[in-house]
Amino acid sequence: MRILTYISSFIFLLLVLTSCSGKQYQTLFEQKTANTDTTSRKTTGDLSAYRIKPQDLLQIRNLQNISYVVDAPQTGNGTSVGGGGAIQTYQVDEDGSVALPVIGHVAVAGLTRSQAAKLVEDLYRKNLLKDPIIELKITNLKVTMLGEITGQGNFPLIKDKTTLVEMIGQAGGLTKNANETNIKIIRGDQSNPQITVINLRDVSSINDPRAILQSGDIIYIAQNKRSIRNENLQNITSIAQPVLLLINTALLIISFSHR
Template identity: 40%
Template sequence: MFDYSKSAVVLIGLALFILSSCSSKKNILFNTYQEKSISNLPVYTAQEGDATITSKEQIIQPGNTLSILNLQNEALISGLGGQNMQNLNQSTGMVYRVETDSTVLLPVIGKIKLGGLSRIHAQEELNRLYQTQLLSAPIITLKINNLTVTFLGEFNKQGNYLLQKDQVHLVQMMGEAGGLNNRANKRKIKIIRGNLQHPEVLIANLEDINSLADPRLMLRDNDVIYAQPRGAFQTLDRIGPATSFLGVGLSILNLYLLISNLSK
């Protein structure tokens, strides 16, 4: 005689196994296919990367806004005069947007390409161009206003954060994000940067004091910083939905047995 109760137990067990397998990476993001360790460094890269990955200078990108100031006489490059000069911020200068083609439209010199240049190189190029076309000895400064990084995962405060200066270390910005919570794997903090089609992936081991000296942990515009949970919490995340499912399964089984007994 076929044992329906045993069959029900087997089916519930099979469903539990499938659910557990499907949820095994429920809270894990940004997995990489290959993660190769670099010896003697607290950070390793998952892919071969651009040489600029170690640069401490921010790179100008489309969508950035630039504050440009001539320290000698702002009116000479602002295109403004008289009463309109009151609209200028004397500490930051005029603000210009980098277009999708990486160009910026500036007074006197017109449209020039600044996207892809570091802030220092763009500043040097502006001084050269204005000296050629307008000023004898310009002193022009450039600032990128909207440098942003994103914190996701096991941080106390996830979200987007502005970088207030060119050189900001990962640890400094983690303070802004409220630090890591008690679920975080401190040995595996991922920094994802560059072209989203072929991103650079750095993995920092913050338990190693040497990570503080690594220049690659200076954050760059549009970096995504992700802290994944430790293995124990990944296991708990798997058990949670599986346990709920098991409870439902056992309730169904109890109901089946009760009806079966009453029908006898």
């Protein structure tokens, strides 16, 4: 019976340990420690330096006319969404040009967003509009958020110099299991990916130029040590519980048979 008591106590203790999850504290931006990464220390690029490519989607509008680029938008590559005050998008063709109302095909591949906006503005000023103010955005650029983040998935990258902290906010913030000292930004092609590790406990990470996001970035938030430890313990318990239950049952049968 004494052995049975010990076995039963062990099982109870194991179940208690696996059911407990300690409180997680997200102590962001406190420790002023150096960030670690596997890339060079040079400043990374940002969205303002992005060069337009074929298949990109451009949102173009004349701020002097909030409805459309021109008064009577024409059909073509431009796609009108909704009614008055609609936003139109235009896809860049394989030859690097985009078809716009009235002025026709405009070569934009290889230009930055601001360069393309100025080019379109000058063409409309020359051919049609008086003092146009052209706003141009690239709407298909995105980053991917994975790991211990409230909202995983793809998020559009519209604003120049969008930071890691801003994107985490858009995704709903970190989960309680996140390791805020180990946030990886993965960029580059598959054959030569570059990984930057950002420590959000470091207040300097707010202004870290390496944390300015680029289109195609994958952001991965790892689990903290406590979460990993609890998960491993749960995995061990899920395997051990059936065995312990069989042992406990066998001991009970043996105990009753010797009475």
